Amino acid sequence: MKKATRIFARIFVWTMLVLMYAPILVLMVFSFTEADTIGVWNGFSFGLYPQLFQDEELVTVVLNTILVALASAAVSTVLGTMGAIGIHYSRRRMKAALEGVSQIPVMNAEIVTALSLTVLFVYFGIQFNFITLLIGHVVLTLPFVVLSINPKLQQMDPNIYEAALDLGARPSHALRRIILPQIMPGIFSGFLLSVTLSLDDYIITAFTRDTSFSTLSTYVYGATAKGALPPTLRALTTVIFVFALVLLIVINIRSHRKKEAAR
Amino acid sequence: MDKENVIIELVGVSKVYNETVAVDNFNFYVKKGEFVSFLGPSGCGKTTTLRMIAGFEHPTEGKILLNGKDISELPPYERPVNTVFQKYALFPHLDVYDNVAFGLKLKKIPYETTDKQGNKVTKYRKLTKAEISKKVTEALKIVDLEEFEWRDITTLSGGQQQRIAIARAIVNEPQILLLDEPLGALDLKMRKEMQLELKEMHRKLGITFIYVTHDQEEALTMSDTIVVMKDGQIQQIGTPEDIYNEPKNAFVADFIGESNLYEGVYMGNRKVRFLNHIFDCVDDFAANEKVNVVVRPEDVTFAEAGKGMIDGILTEKVFKGIHYEYTMMVGRNEVTIQSTESKEINLPVSVNIAPDLIHIMKKDMLSNVYDDAYIDNDNRVIIAGGAFDCDVTQLIPGSHLDEEGYVVAPDGKMYDFKDADVLADVAFSDIEIVDNEDGGVVCGRIVSMIYLGNHYQVLIRTEDDEDFVVDTEYTWNEDDRVSVLIPAEKIRLKLRGEASKYVKN
Numbered sequence: 001m002k003k004a005t006r007i008f009a010r011i012f013v014w015t016m017l018v019l020m021y022a023p024i025l026v027l028m029v030f031s032f033t034e035a036d037t038i039g040v041w042n043g044f045s046f047g048l049y050p051q052l053f054q055d056e057e058l059v060t061v062v063l064n065t066i067l068v069a070l071a072s073a074a075v076s077t078v079l080g081t082m083g084a085i086g087i088h089y090s091r092r093r094m095k096a097a098l099e100g101v102s103q104i105p106v107m108n109a110e111i112v113t114a115l116s117l118t119v120l121f122v123y124f125g126i127q128f129n130f131i132t133l134l135i136g137h138v139v140l141t142l143p144f145v146v147l148s149i150n151p152k153l154q155q156m157d158p159n160i161y162e163a164a165l166d167l168g169a170r171p172s173h174a175l176r177r178i179i180l181p182q183i184m185p186g187i188f189s190g191f192l193l194s195v196t197l198s199l200d201d202y203i204i205t206a207f208t209r210d211t212s213f214s215t216l217s218t219y220v221y222g223a224t225a226k227g228a229l230p231p232t233l234r235a236l237t238t239v240i241f242v243f244a245l246v247l248l249i250v251i252n253i254r255s256h257r258k259k260e261a262a263r
Numbered sequence: 264m265d266k267e268n269v270i271i272e273l274v275g276v277s278k279v280y281n282e283t284v285a286v287d288n289f290n291f292y293v294k295k296g297e298f299v300s301f302l303g304p305s306g307c308g309k310t311t312t313l314r315m316i317a318g319f320e321h322p323t324e325g326k327i328l329l330n331g332k333d334i335s336e337l338p339p340y341e342r343p344v345n346t347v348f349q350k351y352a353l354f355p356h357l358d359v360y361d362n363v364a365f366g367l368k369l370k371k372i373p374y375e376t377t378d379k380q381g382n383k384v385t386k387y388r389k390l391t392k393a394e395i396s397k398k399v400t401e402a403l404k405i406v407d408l409e410e411f412e413w414r415d416i417t418t419l420s421g422g423q424q425q426r427i428a429i430a431r432a433i434v435n436e437p438q439i440l441l442l443d444e445p446l447g448a449l450d451l452k453m454r455k456e457m458q459l460e461l462k463e464m465h466r467k468l469g470i471t472f473i474y475v476t477h478d479q480e481e482a483l484t485m486s487d488t489i490v491v492m493k494d495g496q497i498q499q500i501g502t503p504e505d506i507y508n509e510p511k512n513a514f515v516a517d518f519i520g521e522s523n524l525y526e527g528v529y530m531g532n533r534k535v536r537f538l539n540h541i542f543d544c545v546d547d548f549a550a551n552e553k554v555n556v557v558v559r560p561e562d563v564t565f566a567e568a569g570k571g572m573i574d575g576i577l578t579e580k581v582f583k584g585i586h587y588e589y590t591m592m593v594g595r596n597e598v599t600i601q602s603t604e605s606k607e608i609n610l611p612v613s614v615n616i617a618p619d620l621i622h623i624m625k626k627d628m629l630s631n632v633y634d635d636a637y638i639d640n641d642n643r644v645i646i647a648g649g650a651f652d653c654d655v656t657q658l659i660p661g662s663h664l665d666e667e668g669y670v671v672a673p674d675g676k677m678y679d680f681k682d683a684d685v686l687a688d689v690a691f692s693d694i695e696i697v698d699n700e701d702g703g704v705v706c707g708r709i710v711s712m713i714y715l716g717n718h719y720q721v722l723i724r725t726e727d728d729e730d731f732v733v734d735t736e737y738t739w740n741e742d743d744r745v746s747v748l749i750p751a752e753k754i755r756l757k758l759r760g761e762a763s764k765y766v767k768n
Contacts, residue, residue, distance in 0.1 A: 159352035162319050165339040166346045167366035167435065177365075181356040 024241055031234040048235035055232050065199060065215040072137030073194035080145025081187050085179065088153040105143045113139060114207040128210045136208035137198045144197060145190035152186035270295045270471050271439060276325035278311050285311045287495040293473065298465050300474045300482040303492035309475045313441050317346045345432035346441040350448060351424045353416045359427055360412040363402055366435040367395045402434035405464060422453050439471045458484055479519045491515050512624055516557040517713045523599055525716040527556040535623055538593050540573045542616060546623040555624045560601040562620035571613025580608045596716040631732055636687040638680045642668055644754060646687050647729030649705030652751040655680050658758045669767055677767040686757040691734040693753035696745050703746025709739050723747060
């Protein structure tokens with residue numbers, strides 16, 4: 001009986017893992033063949049990878065995506081850090097209200113945010129351009145930055161800010177030298193979270209961009225609408241997946257080392 | 264009074280948070296170089312007072328004078344005062360050296376120089392690296408942690424972190440060092456060691472220490488002056504000896520050290536009656552005044568059987584190392600005795616108390632008096648927001664109530680006492696405590712409890728800050744939420760103003 005349960009548990013876990021990773025694995029496997037249609041294998045080849053970097057349009061799209069991701073993450077991180085600190089030091093009632101309000105966008109359907117932004121820009125007669133796209137992505141990622149910094153502020157010894165003032169630091173100095181270093185891990189993970197959210201965002205991008213400006217998601221969507229997917233995309237998604245995997249491993253090793261050191 | 268050496272003075276300082284008074288009209292001063300302790304149970308206002316001196320809070324009313332200058336509104340970073348926090352509040356991302364050097368790196372010191380015109384001017388400069396390093400090393404030496412400069416804060420034990428916190432504060436050479444229960448997180452042995460070390464540091468550094476604690480023993484051991492606080496009010500200021508030997512009221516006597524507290528009557532002519540005996544004493548009060556009497560357990564001495572001042576039976580004996588602690592029953596009263604003599608229990612004994620060891624205190628209150636009470640529609644009296652049944656006929660002697668609820672005087676006049684302002688008076692022993700909030704008329708929280716020989720005196724405070732003092736045989740717990748009942752016939756009422764106002768036409 002016990003053994004049967006254990007075997008069932010194993011099977012369950014593996015089924016789940018296969019279901020989760022099979023699509024990516026299939027895609028990765030087919031990135032090593034040059035066939036135009038997916039599912040056809042006409043010999044092993046690295047050919048798609050060099051082609052990836054020769055496709056000028058694709059390279060621009062990738063660079064656009066990275067630019068939007070980094071710029072919006074930077075803006076969100078700065079605003080989110082200031083916001084989180086502001087909320088943390090608000091009076092009790094104000095604090096509860098602000099915390100609630102700042103987290104509504106997390107729950108809100110993205111399509112609602114996208115539509116409201118579009119309506120807002122149109123109402124004020126603003127042309128869609130890079131700035132509107134940036135604003136859209138900042139709106140998308142900002143609450144997540146606040147959400148990842150908040151626990152760090154709560155873990156912080158409530159007296160250390162006062163201790164800094166007591167030792168002669170002006171509030172701005174105490175903020176830079178004492179509070180920011182304490183919440184740095186939260187700021188860092190907030191930044192990374194923003195980058196990943198922005199990288200694969202489609203809805204807000206589609207609504208707030210200037211149509212001549214494409215990011216990966218809008219490019220892929222456009223390509224599928226036209227018909228067959230360009231085969232180079234298979235190589236590209238593999239690269240993105242491997243990049244994300246490496247990033248994840250690096251972050252995990254870092255935090256593991258920190259924990260060891262703390263012991 | 265000689266105020267030449269006063270370093271800090273609080274003048275009428277109050278602090279109110281959302282209508283709760285945390286600190287109520289504090290007036291006291293601290294002399295240069297003194298070791299002062301703020302002592303009291305939690306919520307007494309001691310930490311709030313310290314935080315106002317540090318500058319983290321600003322007084323709602325009153326002034327804080329440092330060397331005669333008002334600093335009430337000065338931010339903490341402009342005060343020559345440093346704090347050692349209860350949970351150390353070290354900067355975990357900095358090492359020991361940078362923690363201690365934090366204040367020094369921000370410090371600017373004046374120096375004299377001559378400008379182009381050859382005039383002498385005072386300019387300010389930062390400390391050099393070498394100066395900082397020297398001071399940090401010295402400070403670490405004072406706290407016995409030299410060689411620890413490059414250690415990570417997180418690798419230090421609690422006691423070591425505490426020392427670093429002290430070093431970080433004293434390295435700035437503050438005029439006053441504030442310590443907020445700094446030993447609270449340490450174990451007993453460590454605490455005792457640190458007490459002595461802090462005292463030694465105080466002697467060596469010569470700066471003023473203000474020390475917050477709820478531990479009476481700590482305060483007695485370390486301080487030059489103790490400020491005893493309760494409920495945001497100063498109870499007594501004095502030397503440890505004064506406070507121990509001459510407590511001003513029952514609270515101080517009960518809070519500081521162990522004590523036998525009794526209610527007694529001053530008979531006049533240096534005689535006081537308590538424990539059913541008339542004792543000689545040295546204090547002077549008005550004849551027949553009700554008083555509180557305190558006798559320390561070590562001041563009760565055994566006499567030859569049958570030849571002492573009072574007789575009783577020993578019911579308990581506990582060995583405490585240096586002495587035995589006995590409980591003696593005298594009638595229904597308990598007497599705690601500390602003695603090195605070993606006695607058999609359950610036997611009658613006689614004891615003596617020397618006149619100068621009987622300390623007599625004025626009773627704060629003789630009964631609960633509510634001067635803002637009034638009568639409602641149904642002839643009930645409103646006390647502390649609750650409607651208590653009462654006998655309104657006592658407002659007019661010889662009167663009775665008619666069927667409609669009017670008070671009919673013997674001469675036939677009818678009175679309607681609706682909304683009449685009255686003075687309600689209830690004896691401590693006439694109030695009954697109910698241990699749930701719905702069982703009584705008014706609910707509140709037990710703020711304090713003092714044992715008075717054969718009963719407890721409990722202080723119950725309502726949300727609106729009205730107090731009920733209750734004498735009860737039963738033990739309750741501080742902070743319990745309870746409610747109170749008063750039998751109708753036990754509420755004594757007195758009309759405020761003329762009865763004629765209430766005559767019904």
